[in-house]
Amino acid sequence: MKVLGYKHRLDEIGATAVFVTFDDPEPVRERLLAGLDVPYPVLVDRERETYRAWGLRRSSVAGVWLDPRLWARYASLLVRGERLRRPGSDTLQLGGDFVIDREGIVVYARSQERDDRPPVGELLAALRRSSLD
Numbered sequence: 001m002k003v004l005g006y007k008h009r010l011d012e013i014g015a016t017a018v019f020v021t022f023d024d025p026e027p028v029r030e031r032l033l034a035g036l037d038v039p040y041p042v043l044v045d046r047e048r049e050t051y052r053a054w055g056l057r058r059s060s061v062a063g064v065w066l067d068p069r070l071w072a073r074y075a076s077l078l079v080r081g082e083r084l085r086r087p088g089s090d091t092l093q094l095g096g097d098f099v100i101d102r103e104g105i106v107v108y109a110r111s112q113e114r115d116d117r118p119p120v121g122e123l124l125a126a127l128r129r130s131s132l133d
Contacts, residue, residue: 002120007039015127016040020095022048023088031086051093056111058092065091069116097123101130 003010003017010016017040021028025044033042045051064070077084097118099108108126110118 002117003123004036004038006120006124009124010127013124013127013131015131018043020045020050021088022046022051022090022093027088032088034085048093051095054096054098054109054111056094056096058090059094059113061092063092099123099126099130 019038019040019042021032021042022045023032024046028042028044074084094112096109096111098106098110101107107130108123
């Protein structure tokens with residue numbers, strides 16, 4: 001949800017963010033979005049059709065929970081005073097980040113590996129490039 005801090009930049013570019021989740025809406029509101037002002041659509045795909053269509057896979061338990069980088073990231077967040085949010089119903093489902101231009105063409109795609117979302121600057125650069133076309 002790092003992108004929430006960059007709303008003004010998205011507005012300048014004329015872009016929006018869309019979040020897709022597979023969990024039921026109520027737990028998403030109570031856990032993931034609690035205390036957050038999310039000015040973007042949050043779509044629910046219980047059947048994970050979009051996840052399959054975009055080639056987003058599931059990881060193994062070892063691939064997620066035994067990775068020392070994940071624990072280092074969580075420790076870093078805690079040291080900075082951030083509140084960890086309760087995970088969703090399936091911690092092995094990996095997500096992704098995509099930028100789609102005005103014509104509906106995917107100009108940036110990155111499937112998630114563990115907890116490695118791309119830097120927001122990378123997404124903004126892709127958005128800027130797509131808005132120049």
